[in-house]
Amino acid sequence: MTTPVLRSLQDKYPDALFDIVVDKRGTGLYKNYPRLNKLYLKDKDRPLRGVPDLLFQLWKTRYDLIVDVRTDGLAYLLRAKKRYTKWSAKSYGTHAVEGLMGVIASLHGDDPIPCASVWPSGADKNYAEKKLSVFNNKDRLLTLSIGDSRKPIKTWPAEKFIELLERHENDFSGVIFLGNSHEAKETEKVANKINLPHINTVGNSLLEAAALLEKSCLYIGPDSGLGHIAGAVKTPTISFFSHVTPEQYRPWGNKSESLSGAENDARNISVDDVSAAVRRMVDE
Numbered sequence: 001m002t003t004p005v006l007r008s009l010q011d012k013y014p015d016a017l018f019d020i021v022v023d024k025r026g027t028g029l030y031k032n033y034p035r036l037n038k039l040y041l042k043d044k045d046r047p048l049r050g051v052p053d054l055l056f057q058l059w060k061t062r063y064d065l066i067v068d069v070r071t072d073g074l075a076y077l078l079r080a081k082k083r084y085t086k087w088s089a090k091s092y093g094t095h096a097v098e099g100l101m102g103v104i105a106s107l108h109g110d111d112p113i114p115c116a117s118v119w120p121s122g123a124d125k126n127y128a129e130k131k132l133s134v135f136n137n138k139d140r141l142l143t144l145s146i147g148d149s150r151k152p153i154k155t156w157p158a159e160k161f162i163e164l165l166e167r168h169e170n171d172f173s174g175v176i177f178l179g180n181s182h183e184a185k186e187t188e189k190v191a192n193k194i195n196l197p198h199i200n201t202v203g204n205s206l207l208e209a210a211a212l213l214e215k216s217c218l219y220i221g222p223d224s225g226l227g228h229i230a231g232a233v234k235t236p237t238i239s240f241f242s243h244v245t246p247e248q249y250r251p252w253g254n255k256s257e258s259l260s261g262a263e264n265d266a267r268n269i270s271v272d273d274v275s276a277a278v279r280r281m282v283d284e
Contacts, residue, residue, distance in 0.1 A: 001097050001228060001252060002069055005104060007114035009067065010035055012107055019061070021054065025225075028206050032119040069100045097252045116232040116252045120211040128211035131199055137173035142196075143213055143230070145179045145221030146186045153242045153265045154222045156274075158189045163271050164220075164278070165194045171282050176216060177202055178209050178226055218281050220274070222266060227251045236284075238277045240266040257281070 010016065017037035020030050027039055040057060043050035051074075058078050068075040068085045075083040084104050091102035092113060101113050120128075132138055147155030165175065175198040177187045184202050191198055201212060210229050213219055219230035220238045223246075227239045231251030238257045239250060242265055246258030257277045261268035 003117040004114040118232040120207040124211040135174040140173040142172040143176040143216040147222040
């Protein structure tokens with residue numbers, strides 16, 4: 001959700017190079033960014049040593065511009081001609097992207113907020129092509145993330161996924177399963193019960209997932225990073241929400257549907273409601 005800020009800045013400063021501070025998971029997403037100068041790791045597992053080490057590394061450079069959309073004071077401990085931080089932010093709206101863009105509102109102005117971005121490499125795209133070669137028809141591929149078993153209220157039950165896929169067998173030519181290791185067991189349960197051709201890619205990298213999502217006609221899954229990656233590659237999304245509001249955290253863009261469960265529990269979302277959302281997406 002920070003990538004629209006990056007896109008706006010690169011449009012304003014077309015000759016600029018960017019140093020980017022990320023956590024461990026973010027390194028995979030930004031490593032292929034075309035304007036990247038250097039990635040710096042903010043190690044959340046080492047709060048007492050990690051921040052001083054990060055400051056020591058960044059202090060070596062005097063920046064033309066520092067934009068800090070996450071913390072409140074880090075930018076003021078570094079050398080820069082100009083700083084933009086949350087202290088001076090003016091949000092464009094309720095969505096998290098609109099809040100993050102508010103940090104550079106005085107730079108961005110009234111232009112439309114950019115789309116989110118992700119940068120899979122040629123190797124990632126080759127990986128996707130190889131994985132998808134098992135499908136005879138690649139025109140209507142559905143991508144699913146079953147959800148992290150450690151977060152049950154965010155996770156739609158496997159039995160409901162199975163029923164949904166039975167209803168929509170004729171709408172899709174195959175299914176791509178994505179997710180992390182904590183989704184493996186429930187993914188196997190769904191995969192073993194469906195008739196649609198499918199591949200299980202649980203455990204792949206985020207950029208490999210992006211390359212697969214780019215070839216999909218629809219993504220269905222929990223409120224998670226995969227939904228945002230799907231939005232970044234312009235794949236329509238149906239996301240399940242529990243305790244957070246879709247208005248703030250849905251995938252950015254105009255091709256997303258968000259469904260919330262009763263009592264802030266995604267498990268309470270009905271198959272009928274998801275099926276109706278699928279029908280709206282398929283019939284567009």
